Amino acid sequence: MEKKAYHHGDLRAALLDAAETLLAEKGAAGLSLRAAAKRAGVSHTAPYRHFPNKAALLTAVAARGFVALAEGTAAAAAAFADDPARQLREAGRCYVVQSLANPARAMLMFGGNVPLDGEDPLFQEAGQRAFDGLQAIIAAGQRAGVFRDDPIRPLALTLWSSVHGLVMLLLADQIRDLPADEPQRVEEMVAWVTEVTLNGVRRRE
Amino acid sequence: MEKKAYHHGDLRAALLDAAETLLAEKGAAGLSLRAAAKRAGVSHTAPYRHFPNKAALLTAVAARGFVALAEGTAAAAAAFADDPARQLREAGRCYVVQSLANPARAMLMFGGNVPLDGEDPLFQEAGQRAFDGLQAIIAAGQRAGVFRDDPIRPLALTLWSSVHGLVMLLLADQIRDLPADEPQRVEEMVAWVTEVTLNGVRRRE
DNA sequence: CCGATATGTTGACATCGACAACATCGGTCA
DNA sequence: TGACCGATGTTGTCGATGTCAACATATCGG
Numbered sequence: 001m002e003k004k005a006y007h008h009g010d011l012r013a014a015l016l017d018a019a020e021t022l023l024a025e026k027g028a029a030g031l032s033l034r035a036a037a038k039r040a041g042v043s044h045t046a047p048y049r050h051f052p053n054k055a056a057l058l059t060a061v062a063a064r065g066f067v068a069l070a071e072g073t074a075a076a077a078a079a080f081a082d083d084p085a086r087q088l089r090e091a092g093r094c095y096v097v098q099s100l101a102n103p104a105r106a107m108l109m110f111g112g113n114v115p116l117d118g119e120d121p122l123f124q125e126a127g128q129r130a131f132d133g134l135q136a137i138i139a140a141g142q143r144a145g146v147f148r149d150d151p152i153r154p155l156a157l158t159l160w161s162s163v164h165g166l167v168m169l170l171l172a173d174q175i176r177d178l179p180a181d182e183p184q185r186v187e188e189m190v191a192w193v194t195e196v197t198l199n200g201v202r203r204r205e
Numbered sequence: 206m207e208k209k210a211y212h213h214g215d216l217r218a219a220l221l222d223a224a225e226t227l228l229a230e231k232g233a234a235g236l237s238l239r240a241a242a243k244r245a246g247v248s249h250t251a252p253y254r255h256f257p258n259k260a261a262l263l264t265a266v267a268a269r270g271f272v273a274l275a276e277g278t279a280a281a282a283a284a285f286a287d288d289p290a291r292q293l294r295e296a297g298r299c300y301v302v303q304s305l306a307n308p309a310r311a312m313l314m315f316g317g318n319v320p321l322d323g324e325d326p327l328f329q330e331a332g333q334r335a336f337d338g339l340q341a342i343i344a345a346g347q348r349a350g351v352f353r354d355d356p357i358r359p360l361a362l363t364l365w366s367s368v369h370g371l372v373m374l375l376l377a378d379q380i381r382d383l384p385a386d387e388p389q390r391v392e393e394m395v396a397w398v399t400e401v402t403l404n405g406v407r408r409r410e
Numbered sequence: 411c412c413g414a415t416a417t418g419t420t421g422a423c424a425t426c427g428a429c430a431a432c433a434t435c436g437g438t439c440a
Numbered sequence: 441t442g443a444c445c446g447a448t449g450t451t452g453t454c455g456a457t458g459t460c461a462a463c464a465t466a467t468c469g470g
Contacts, residue, residue: 005434005435005449006433006434006435006449006450007434007435007436007448007449008448011448011449027320028317028318028319029318029319029320032425032426032427033426033428034425034426034427042450043449043450044426044427044450045427045429045449045450046449046450048427048428048429049447049448049449054427054428107317108318110373110374110377110379111312111315111316111318111377112233112318112377113232113234113312113316113317113318114233114234114318118378124381127379154394155401157374157380157394158367158397158398158402160370160374161366161368161369161370161371161398162366162367162370162402163366163370164366164370164373164374165365165366165367165368165369165372165373166366166370167370168316168369168370168373169315169365169369172316175362176329176336189359189362192359192362192363193359193362193363193366196355196360196405196406197363197367197405199405199406200403200405201401201404210418210465210466211418211419211464211465212416212417212418212465212466212467213417213418216417216418237456237457237458238457238458238459239456240457247419248418248419248420249419249457249458250418250419250420250421250458250459250460251418251419253459253460254416254417258459259457
């Protein structure tokens with residue numbers, strides 16, 4: 001299809017794709033509006049017709065990441081509807097593995113140091129949906145007598161914190177002898193972390 | 206003491222202090238070499254006599270943060286030498302509270318998105334020292350029959366991940382209805398998270 | 411006292427984000 | 441079919457930034 005000289009057609013989506021690619025290649029520090037514009041084949045100020053500033057583009061990239069992560073962990077949990085403990089294990093594993101599959105995007109989502117627009121509705125809604133799902137699993141586990149009868153929110157937060165902390169430590173290369181790019185050893189450690197944390201949530205006889 | 210026009214005397218330390226102040230005031234995005242040089246009262250390229258580039262200055266700021274955090278958590282734990290569970294609770298609480306006391310520095314330390322020199326020896330040594338201390342507490346708790354007999358490293362990693370995850374989620378303002386700047390509610394949630402995780406580490410009768 | 415080194419300053423360049431003014435395209439209406 | 445308007449591009453510019461080179465000054469040691 002022939003491209004008219006002055007009208008891209010779907011530049012917003014093209015800029016988002018270009019930004020994601022640059023992010024994966026060079027990290028957040030290597031991602032500039034000018035580089036994304038060039039990669040999308042337009043002039044250096046064309047992005048300002050679709051995004052008010054750089055933070056808005058970065059926020060949209062992060063929001064896509066939140067949606068993908070929420071959908072991925074929900075799907076992983078949904079496969080074991082009758083087993084709350086298994087659901088939590090699978091959601092935890094998926095959370096870590098999917099985050100590490102796109103490390104620069106995960107850092108953009110969670111790491112700070114780069115101005116984002118935290119008021120973006122997609123941003124907040126996706127995160128909240130994931131947390132609601134986590135709390136629903138815990139509620140089901142409590143009804144089944146599998147989890148302790150403590151308030152759900154702190155239990156959910158503990159589970160989320162433990163996998164999120166593992167992700168952030170791996171992304172920051174903080175764990176000696178456990179590089180983020182050794183999938184089998186990472187999954188083994190994820191299994192450990194989720195199992196030990198699940199122990200803390202299980203009801204004791 | 207009189208300052209000679211051309212010789213600062215301890216510019217490296219002054220630049221580090223200026224950088225920390227700017228970081229606290231404006232975050233990582235608002236910290237520039239030129240602003241730090243100006244705050245230290247020298248010309249815009251004087252920093253290059255003490256730091257090869259911007260990343261080196263930021264790395265030095267982060268390294269100071271790692272040292273302070275390692276020392277703080279070690280001191281918190283040392284006050285309860287006979288009670289491994291209490292040591293872990295206090296170290297966990299201190300880790301979160303101290304990180305949140307300087308949120309921009311904590312993000313610089315752990316968040317990524319800003320190029321740092323991860324090979325900095327202070328950087329790695331401080332983090333390793335803290336982790337070694339954590340493992341030593343767990344070993345003592347296992348000898349006392351308080352903690353489960355699993356391998357120490359995954360237990361230590363689970364405890365570290367849970368408090369680290371809480372810090373990162375709070376810094377990223379990801380937890381609805383729990384802002385990072387409400388100390389009492391944060392400490393309450395820290396207590397929950399460390400208690401639930403400790404449950405997962407305790408030996409069961 | 412002099413030479414070498416450390417440590418400043420000045421000036422310049424490339425890149426970046428953002429803004430203003432202008433140019434083109436697509437859609438709508440008379 | 442042509443005019444008009446809004447959407448959406450382009451061109452040019454400016455201030456800020458990181459970094460480098462050349463030069464200037466201060467300190468130290470022989």
